[in-house]
Amino acid sequence: MGSSSMTRSSLFPAIAVLALAGAACPAAAQELKIGLASEPTSIDPHFHNLGPNNGIRRHIFEGLVSTDDRQTLVPGLAASWRSIDEKTWEFKLRPGVTFSDGRPFTAKDVVYTLCRVPTVENSPSSFTFAVRGIEAIETPDPLTLIFRTATPVPLLPNNFSTLGILSAAAYGGEDVVYGAKGCEKLGTPPKSVEFNEPAKAIGTGPYKLASYTRGTSIVLERNEGYWGAKPHWKTVTWRPMASQGPRVASLLAGDVDLVENPPIQDFARIKGAGFTIVQGISNRVIYLAMDQFRGDPNWKTPGVRGTDKNPFLDHKVREAVSTAINRQAIVERIMGGVAQAAGELLPVPLFGTSPEMKPDRFDADGARKLLAAAGYPNGFEVTLGTPNDRYINDEKVAQAVAQMLGRIGIKTSVDSMTASTFFTRRNKGDFSLYLAGWGADSGEMSNSLVSLVATPNPATGMGPTNRGRYSNPEVDALIVKARGTVDDKAREDLLRQASRLAMRDYAVIPLHFEVTPWAFKKGLAYKPRIDQYTLAMEVTPAQ
Numbered sequence: 102m103g104s105s106s107m108t109r110s111s112l113f114p115a116i117a118v119l120a121l122a123g124a125a126c127p128a129a130a131q132e133l134k135i136g137l138a139s140e141p142t143s144i145d146p147h148f149h150n151l152g153p154n155n156g157i158r159r160h161i162f163e164g165l166v167s168t169d170d171r172q173t174l175v176p177g178l179a180a181s182w183r184s185i186d187e188k189t190w191e192f193k194l195r196p197g198v199t200f201s202d203g204r205p206f207t208a209k210d211v212v213y214t215l216c217r218v219p220t221v222e223n224s225p226s227s228f229t230f231a232v233r234g235i236e237a238i239e240t241p242d243p244l245t246l247i248f249r250t251a252t253p254v255p256l257l258p259n260n261f262s263t264l265g266i267l268s269a270a271a272y273g274g275e276d277v278v279y280g281a282k283g284c285e286k287l288g289t290p291p292k293s294v295e296f297n298e299p300a301k302a303i304g305t306g307p308y309k310l311a312s313y314t315r316g317t318s319i320v321l322e323r324n325e326g327y328w329g330a331k332p333h334w335k336t337v338t339w340r341p342m343a344s345q346g347p348r349v350a351s352l353l354a355g356d357v358d359l360v361e362n363p364p365i366q367d368f369a370r371i372k373g374a375g376f377t378i379v380q381g382i383s384n385r386v387i388y389l390a391m392d393q394f395r396g397d398p399n400w401k402t403p404g405v406r407g408t409d410k411n412p413f414l415d416h417k418v419r420e421a422v423s424t425a426i427n428r429q430a431i432v433e434r435i436m437g438g439v440a441q442a443a444g445e446l447l448p449v450p451l452f453g454t455s456p457e458m459k460p461d462r463f464d465a466d467g468a469r470k471l472l473a474a475a476g477y478p479n480g481f482e483v484t485l486g487t488p489n490d491r492y493i494n495d496e497k498v499a500q501a502v503a504q505m506l507g508r509i510g511i512k513t514s515v516d517s518m519t520a521s522t523f524f525t526r527r528n529k530g531d532f533s534l535y536l537a538g539w540g541a542d543s544g545e546m547s548n549s550l551v552s553l554v555a556t557p558n559p560a561t562g563m564g565p566t567n568r569g570r571y572s573n574p575e576v577d578a579l580i581v582k583a584r585g586t587v588d589d590k591a592r593e594d595l596l597r598q599a600s601r602l603a604m605r606d607y608a609v610i611p612l613h614f615e616v617t618p619w620a621f622k623k624g625l626a627y628k629p630r631i632d633q634y635t636l637a638m639e640v641t642p643a644q
Contacts, residue, residue: 131335133637136348136360139491139520140341142225144302144313145293146265147218150226150565152385152540155263156634157339160321161201162265162304165192165211166258170630170639172384172451172544174258178206178266178305187253187587192261194244198328200268201309208240213269213277216284221293225524230551230562231260238279251281255587259543267291271303307332307638316341321637332638343490343519352376352620359621361635362493365437371620380439380618381629385540386446386549387492389485389502389610390569391419392533404484404533407512412481413533413569419607420461421471422534425509426502427463432613435497439618443611445604446539446549453546453596458604460611468509480510486532491520493615499536502612527568538615539566540633546596550580554608571608 141153146162148154159167167177182192198206215232234254239247248257269275273288295301302310307329308321319339323332340357342348345364351357353374363371363378371378391413392402402411412418428442441448444458472480483506487499496517503513513534518526527535541548556572557564563577564570576599583595604611617633626643630636 132338133334133336133359133640134338134340134357135635135637136342136351136357137339137635138348138361139343140316141319142521142524143293144296144310144319145221145291146267146296146304147221147228148224148293150224150228150263150542152633155542155632156636157319158265159306159634159636160308160337160638161302161306161310162267163306164262164264164266165194166262168262168544168632170628172631174262177262178211179261182258184255184587185247188250190248190250190254190257192246192248194246195328196244198305199326200271200303200305201324201326202268202271202303203326204268204270204303206266206268206305207243208246209243209275209277210266210269211246212238212240212279212284213272213274213287214264214267216274216277216279216287217267217272217290218264220287220290223293225528226552226566227562228264230565231264233562235279236281253585253587255589255592256543256545256547256584259545259548263542265304268303271301308337311336330638333641334637337637349620352622355622358625359619359627359635359640361617361619363618363620365439365494365618368437368618376620376622377625378618378620379627379629380616382441382448382631383540383615383617383633384447384451384544384631385492385538385615385617385633386443387495387498387536387538387612387615388443388446388553389422389612390535390537390553390567391422391571391607391610392530392569393572393608394530394570395572396570402533403531404486404516405481406483407479407481408477411533412475412477415475416607417471417475418477419610421468421475421509422506422511423461423607423610424464424471425468425505425511426461426610426612427505428460428612429463431498431501435494435501436613436616439616440493440613441616443613445600446553446609446611447541447546448614451541451544451546453593453600455597455601458601465505465509472510477510480512482512482514483534484532485513485515486523486527486535487515487517488520488523488537489517491523492538493617495536495538498612502536530568535568536612542632544631546600547580547583547592550576550596550599550603551584554603555580569609571603571606573603573606573608576603576606576608 139153146158165179179192237249276286278285299310307327311320311322321337352360432440442460444460489496506513552566555563579599586592
């Protein structure tokens with residue numbers, strides 16, 4: 102594999118693991134029960150580029166490329182890959198791999214998958230970025246793929262790590278022919294809802310779907326024909342438990358074996374009951390986004406009162422919002438120290454980050470002066486939208502932000518709701534100011550920049566999650582140039598420039614990086630992942 106096919110997250114220092122004694126767990130247990138902090142929005146691997154979806158996807162639908170706990174690229178369904186030249190990549194597939202229905206996995210399934218991705222309807226956050234730019238695909242034999250791109254795509258292996266591979270035969274696409282502007286003989290691509298049925302959720306992964314009852318459970322059964330190492334657990338039952346109290350109660354009562362994101366305030370109680378807690382830094386930034394749409398002179402930003410203008414179009418107002426926030430106080434008081442204040446969209450030393458990009462210094466007096474200079478000496482009112490069950494202490498963080506903004510004259514009310522409702526409303530443009538999070542699947546800066554700050558453009562795949570509609574042509578140009586630069590050093594320098602410019606422009610306002618905890622009963626072991634995924638195949642009996 103060429104140097105451009107690897108991320109650098111293996112450099113990241115581990116955060117200490119808290120290991121504690123607990124109740125016995127028989128090594129021969131066949132079922133693992135997991136309490137989910139946030140439920141996937143679909144079993145469809147291509148519907149929603151969202152952490153819970155991507156985590157479940159890896160159990161059923163594997164990618165050509167996978168990632169380890171530090172987001173370093175490792176072989177998946179592709180045994181190897183290499184860049185032949187700046188616009189040509191060769192991938193060699195693993196022999197002997199079959200789908201869960203017994204059909205063999207071949208290059209045709211990869212072609213079918215890449216053709217299906219753009220057909221997904223109503224995707225809240227699309228995967229089209231992963232297939233864009235591929236001009237032609239050659240399959241000289243069933244286990245070889247040659248991708249030719251219109252321009253250099255140095256992150257093609259990273260992109261492929263995000264895509265679960267579907268069976269072409271399962272959906273009548275055996276004769277598909279790839280086309281950059283539309284595939285031929287694709288058949289009728291599956292609708293997202295079809296993947297809720299076990300008979301249609303056909304993948305190559307270590308598990309297969311046994312049942313899915315939205316809001317209640319996702320049950321996976323071990324794929325006995327899996328090509329790789331067999332997972333320890335025959336059955337894995339995932340139970341959505343958005344509320345922290347019931348999640349912890351279920352763990353303590355023995356109803357589940359492991360829970361995601363136990364609340365920091367309950368750590369002592371969990372430890373006192375004899376359970377194990379592990380935690381590690383994540384790639385997830387919690388940030389504020391502001392409506393910066395300039396495309397329609399008649400657009401009136403929602404949720405702002407006390408002014409006829411959109412105040413967030415003024416750089417001074419955006420800077421005032423950032424400097425009004427005491428990030429360290431949020432880390433210490435709301436997050437219990439289990440977080441890291443953020444100055445950009447990824448933590449150092451992940452690829453494209455800059456050590457000098459420190460969090461803005463808290464300065465309430467300076468923030469008030471900035472507001473006055475922007476023409477808001479008496480401030481204004483705004484509603485802050487936030488999920489209340491998606492990120493660690495998300496509603497509490499939003500309430501703290503609202504109080505801090507109120508002290509500089511921005512009277513802020515919080516509108517909190519479940520994640521599913523929040524994302525629907527956010528995507529419709531209901532909020533002038535909202536709190537959300539982003540985890541970079543690729544473990545490098547272009548993922549965050551493309552998704553969150555690039556000017557939204559469905560034709561190029563830029564800005565799919567830039568719901569504040571920030572736009573800066575200079576930032577866009579740097580991102581585009583970086584995405585076409587194969588040389589690692591030059592690409593990283595471009596990403597650093599783009600990140601610095603976007604952060605100094607307050608494209609979005611980073612608050613902190615989550616440190617992710619897991620709690621589980623004695624006799625189990627789990628290594629924290631920087632991508633925050635809970636992977637059942639990596640939960641093992643303790644040694």
